[in-house]
Amino acid sequence: MISAKIKEKLASGSAIRKMFEEGNRLKKIYGEDKVFDFSIGNPDLEPPxxxxxxxxxxxxxxxxxxxxxxxxxxxxxxxxxxxxxxxxxxxxxxxxxxxxxxxxxxxxxxxxxxxxxxxxxxxxxxxxxxxxxxxxxxxxxxxxxxxxxxxxxxxxxxxxxxxxxxxxxxxxxxxxxxxxxxxxxxxxxxxxxxxxxxxxxxxxxxxxxxxxxxxxxxxxxxxxxxxxxxxxxxxxxxxxxxxxxxxxxxxxxxxxxxxxxxxxxxxxxxxxxxxxxxxxxxxxxxxxxSLNAKVDVANYEHRRNLLYSNIVDAGFEAVKPNGALYIFMKTPDGLSDTEFQDICAKYNLLLVPGASFKRTGYMRLAFCVSENTIKNSREAFAKIAEELRIKK
Ligand SMILES: Cc1ncc(COP(=O)(O)O)c(C=O)c1O
Known part of the structure; x- marks a missing residue:
């Protein structure tokens, strides 16, 4: 018999993991290049x-x-x-x-x-x-x-x-x-x-x-x-x-x-x-x-810039991140995070609700995904903004 404490943790699971699995499911249906999965922060550069x-x-x-x-x-x-x-x-x-x-x-x-x-x-x-x-x-x-x-x-x-x-x-x-x-x-x-x-x-x-x-x-x-x-x-x-x-x-x-x-x-x-x-x-x-070596940080910065532009050019709000691998964008007014998540999912855009970080009203997007995924997602951001009548 496992402990009650662990039983409870097993039942609550990880929302980020679930999103990751959902991303894989959608990729099988629509193809890799049609799913914009920003849910998981797995560093994707090779070591120096x-x-x-x-x-x-x-x-x-x-x-x-x-x-x-x-x-x-x-x-x-x-x-x-x-x-x-x-x-x-x-x-x-x-x-x-x-x-x-x-x-x-x-x-x-x-x-x-x-x-x-x-x-x-x-x-x-x-x-x-x-x-x-x-x-x-x-x-x-x-x-x-x-x-x-x-x-x-x-x-x-x-x-x-x-x-x-x-x-x-x-x-x-x-x-x-x-x-x-x-x-x-x-x-x-x-x-x-x-x-x-x-x-x-x-x-x-x-x-x-x-x-x-x-x-x-x-x-x-x-x-x-x-x-x-x-x-x-x-x-x-x-x-x-x-x-x-x-x-x-x-x-x-x-x-x-x-x-x-x-x-x-x-x-x-x-x-x-x-x-x-x-x-x-x-x-x-x-x-x-390797103490003075690091990965190609400029590469991450480039992808941060691309994803940030997709978000703000469509009319959404986000604090521009100075570091790490994520953008924490604001959920549009009038929508809960899960409602917004569901709308994004219709356009094959996967992001993680702020509740997974104990801050509602926001969604996390990881930019350590391929440059093509970020570029191809630009239209999806624009279409979601259009559906929600977000003003630029
Ligand atoms: C904020 C933060 N702390 C700690 C960790 C764990 O890092 P490590 O892989 O070194 O155990 C992570 C991993 O993503 C993280 O995002």
């Missing part, structure tokens, strides 16, 4: 050349024990290289001991939450957000506290302040954001730091950063370590190097963190006892050798 070079070099020059058990935090040389990179970006002095190599960002977040939460402790998440956060928090018996962001998807500091209680252990931030694509400014990070440090107990910021290298318009993401003291970074190469199937990432505790000693130790222990033991050995070596 540095990754294959590093793999080849490792295969050709094996060292004894390179497939063996290691420290639960990962290889010292990989962690030192990451610490050095983050130190250069933030101006802080960072030791390799701040870093724990993990099985992607998902595992990184589970390690951190496992380290922080006693039963019933609260974690604030800023909506719209990546819905797996709910599972990650509940995995460790935490309580999810949802706080809405403002109409530009930026933190609402009054609302965060009101949500804080003596049980608040952490706030999760995700910039560049899935699903809105917004990037927080250094001023916003500073304000968040001030708000949290004014509380009478330590509240950790968990900075989920899988999209940190996917930024457009010449922007750079302000280094969170420079502006927030009690922060733990959760990073992965799923998007930066297009390696989501390889499951490689890390946690990094700020040297300014009030709980630095306890947290660094707790995260390594959690990494071990939650079952990953250590991150994949070969991939630790590969990312160390």
């Amino acid at each position: 050349k540095e990754v294959a070079d590093a793999l080849r070099e490792l295969a050709d020059n094996p060292t004894p024990g390179m497939h063996g058990y290691m420290s639960n935090s990962g290889y010292e040389s990989t962690r030192a290289a990451i610490a050095e990179q983050r130190a250069a970006q933030s101006g802080l002095t960072i030791d390799a001991g701040a870093v724990c190599m993990t099985v992607g960002a998902a595992c990184a977040m589970n390690d951190v939450l496992h380290s922080l939460l006693d039963d019933g402790d609260e974690v604030i998440v800023l909506a719209p957000f990546f819905m797996e956060y709910i599972n990650y928090i509940e995995n460790h018996n935490g309580k999810v506290i949802i706080v809405q962001t403002d109409d530009k998807f930026m933190p609402d500091f009054d609302a965060i302040s009101k949500a804080i209680t003596p049980r608040t252990k952490a706030v999760i931030i995700n910039s560049p954001n899935n699903p809105s694509g917004v990037v927080y400014s250094s001023e916003q990070l500073t304000k968040l730091n001030e708000l949290l440090k004014a509380q009478d107990h330590v509240i950790q910021v968990i900075s989920d950063e899988p999209y940190i290298d996917l930024v457009y318009d010449g922007l750079t993401v302000p280094p969170v370590l420079k502006y927030i003291d009690n922060v733990v970074i959760c990073f992965s190469w799923s998007k930066s190097l297009s390696l989501p199937g390889e499951r490689i990432g890390y946690t990094l505790v700020s040297p300014n963190n009030a709980d630095y000693e306890d947290l660094t130790g707790a995260i390594v222990l959690s990494n071990r006892i939650l079952g990953s033991v250590n991150a994949p050995a070969i991939w630790q070596k590969v990312v160390e050798k």
Whole structure:
């Protein structure tokens, strides 16, 4: 007999997965080029050349024990290289001991939450957000506290302040954001730091950063370590190097963190006892050798521009995303998200309702789909706007 908790989660399923399956069904009926499936954010660029070079070099020059058990935090040389990179970006002095190599960002977040939460402790998440956060928090018996962001998807500091209680252990931030694509400014990070440090107990910021290298318009993401003291970074190469199937990432505790000693130790222990033991050995070596490489970000930016034009040229509204792989467009006035979703589906246009990110009134479209799909969908956007009499 499986647990009641899991039974409930199985029953609720994933709306995004269901859309993905619907997309495949429609493609079989109408053909690949007639279905515009923007429902799933699967990074579709190939990894940069540095990754294959590093793999080849490792295969050709094996060292004894390179497939063996290691420290639960990962290889010292990989962690030192990451610490050095983050130190250069933030101006802080960072030791390799701040870093724990993990099985992607998902595992990184589970390690951190496992380290922080006693039963019933609260974690604030800023909506719209990546819905797996709910599972990650509940995995460790935490309580999810949802706080809405403002109409530009930026933190609402009054609302965060009101949500804080003596049980608040952490706030999760995700910039560049899935699903809105917004990037927080250094001023916003500073304000968040001030708000949290004014509380009478330590509240950790968990900075989920899988999209940190996917930024457009010449922007750079302000280094969170420079502006927030009690922060733990959760990073992965799923998007930066297009390696989501390889499951490689890390946690990094700020040297300014009030709980630095306890947290660094707790995260390594959690990494071990939650079952990953250590991150994949070969991939630790590969990312160390590819630390300054990234996927062709200009390619994503080009597709963002095309899809954004399709949306706004047809007369719909959206905040132009500065990063990540998504556009979070506004559902036209007078329609619920599911009503709008049904109208879009008539034109073989698939998008995900905002409820899947705990923010209704919006739909998420992933632009990591083929350029042709985006180009061919332009007419569908125009026809939907015509049907709804959207004014340009
Ligand atoms: C916001 C966000 N956080 C975390 C993850 C999980 O990333 P990973 O593949 O590194 O576990 C994703 C994956 O899409 C994501 O969108």
